[in-house]
Amino acid sequence: MVARSQRERLLDAAFDVVAEKGYGATTIADLTREAGISRTTFYEMFEDKEACFLAAYDSAVDVFVRRIAAAFEAEEGWPQRVRAGLRVLLESLAKEPRFARLALVDVGSAGPAAQRRYRAGLQRMTPFFDEGRDFAPDGRRLPANVSRMAIGAVVGLVSDEIEAGRADLLPDLLPDVLFATLVPYLGPAAAAKEVGRG
Amino acid sequence: MPSASPDSSASAPPPKDIGGLLEQERLPAGREALLEPPVAHSQRERLLVAMAKNAADKGYGATTIADICTAAGVSRATFYELFKDKEDCFHAAMELSLADAMGIIVAAYSPDKPWATMVRDATAGFLELLASRPTFARMALIEAPASGGRSFELYASGKRVLQSLLERGRDDPVEEEAIPSSVSRAALSAAESLIVGQILSGNTARLPELLPDIVYITTVPYLGQEEALRQSREAERRQAVADR
Numbered sequence: 084m085v086a087r088s089q090r091e092r093l094l095d096a097a098f099d100v101v102a103e104k105g106y107g108a109t110t111i112a113d114l115t116r117e118a119g120i121s122r123t124t125f126y127e128m129f130e131d132k133e134a135c136f137l138a139a140y141d142s143a144v145d146v147f148v149r150r151i152a153a154a155f156e157a158e159e160g161w162p163q164r165v166r167a168g169l170r171v172l173l174e175s176l177a178k179e180p181r182f183a184r185l186a187l188v189d190v191g192s193a194g195p196a197a198q199r200r201y202r203a204g205l206q207r208m209t210p211f212f213d214e215g216r217d218f219a220p221d222g223r224r225l226p227a228n229v230s231r232m233a234i235g236a237v238v239g240l241v242s243d244e245i246e247a248g249r250a251d252l253l254p255d256l257l258p259d260v261l262f263a264t265l266v267p268y269l270g271p272a273a274a275a276k277e278v279g280r281g
Numbered sequence: 282m283p284s285a286s287p288d289s290s291a292s293a294p295p296p297k298d299i300g301g302l303l304e305q306e307r308l309p310a311g312r313e314a315l316l317e318p319p320v321a322h323s324q325r326e327r328l329l330v331a332m333a334k335n336a337a338d339k340g341y342g343a344t345t346i347a348d349i350c351t352a353a354g355v356s357r358a359t360f361y362e363l364f365k366d367k368e369d370c371f372h373a374a375m376e377l378s379l380a381d382a383m384g385i386i387v388a389a390y391s392p393d394k395p396w397a398t399m400v401r402d403a404t405a406g407f408l409e410l411l412a413s414r415p416t417f418a419r420m421a422l423i424e425a426p427a428s429g430g431r432s433f434e435l436y437a438s439g440k441r442v443l444q445s446l447l448e449r450g451r452d453d454p455v456e457e458e459a460i461p462s463s464v465s466r467a468a469l470s471a472a473e474s475l476i477v478g479q480i481l482s483g484n485t486a487r488l489p490e491l492l493p494d495i496v497y498i499t500t501v502p503y504l505g506q507e508e509a510l511r512q513s514r515e516a517e518r519r520q521a522v523a524d525r
Contacts, residue, residue, distance in 0.1 A: 198427075236471035259461045270506035
């Protein structure tokens with residue numbers, strides 16, 4: 084029980100410190116101080132700074148994906164499900180702008196392993212998008228990578244806003260990300276109509 | 282990925298000719314690039330190649346000036362005669378190879394071509410270039426976007442040029458629906474994400490196979506599904522013919 088809470092404290096600390104100082108400038112001493120644990124305890128749990136950061140990253144992505152999934156599952160019909168999931172995504176990121184920047188923008192500079200984790204995190208969104216293939220009139224004709232590309236479009240638009248310092252305004256982006264998600268599956272006419280349903 | 286002013290192309294209409302676009306972004310075009318040449322002659326060239334290779338292999342952040350000098354067989358003193366610091370060297374390497382990528386876009390561009398054909402030809406050329414230059418692919422699409430600073434600005438400029446070319450699809454949309462002004466950025470991000478995913482999973486040499494998918498995602502907001510699928514199949518057919 085104690086071990087678990089130390090681990091949780093450390094993961095929280097890792098996220099806060101890296102968000103504050105940047106990954107490169109963060110030291111293990113920063114992490115142990117922030118979490119209130121000893122250096123020995125740190126090395127019992129993680130091999131190095133990178134392993135700790137990656138674990139923190141994974142656990143944060145986990146929380147996010149579960150939140151999105153809950154909103155998605157609560158609705159009927161794929162366009163409404165996607166709208167609900169995207170809304171929660173945008174609102175959650177807007178509430179935690181430091182997390183948003185770290186998770187979507189700064190992760191690129193934390194080395195190859197972090198980049199792979201980031202990609203794996205994105206892939207966890209695939210099931211929400213793949214349902215669009217079943218919903219689309221003739222979904223089997225769509226290109227093999229359509230869901231990957233739709234995820235890339237959403238993440239690109241969201242990252243641009245964060246990079247421009249407008250993370251707090253992310254919820255306003257809902258019509259744009261919804262259109263970008265729907266258009267490859269439904270075409271522009273039907274996508275615009277769904278966005279307009281508000 | 283991010284740009285300093287994502288909506289700049291919406292506020293200022295892009296110049297219709299590609300030369301004007303490149304000038305607007307202050308990007309070089311049509312110059313011979315030197316990355317991955319058979320032999321790099323000058324010390325400067327060797328340093329640029331070493332910089333790109335190291336950044337591609339272990340990441341820009343982890344690359345040291347000592348790594349670059351050792352790989353290039355050049356002294357530290359010479360490095361500092363040629364470059365201010367590591368970032369300066371990376372920027373020079375990025376600038377040089379970006380010239381090649383822009384050359385490909387220039388070659389695909391012609392005001393007389395149908396827009397969808399231009400998108401297809403430019404995408405095909407770009408994917409071929411990335412596949413044949415894995416070092417450039419990693420540097421330009423993975424390390425530069427993450428590097429911050431001036432190299433990030435170069436990457437963002439290149440992306441704005443591509444975005445302006447895609448924007449032309451708005452000139453004569455087949456379907457009349459109001460589409461958001463962010464569609465070109467969204468489509469470009471979709472294509473980029475797919476390409477980066479392939480590079481990170483070690484499939485850089487197979488990037489040209491993504492052509493039909495990318496043709497679909499970049500044209501569907503403007504042309505509608507039927508026409509985008511037709512364009513995508515056409516890209517696949519031409520590719521199959523070229524491979525034979």
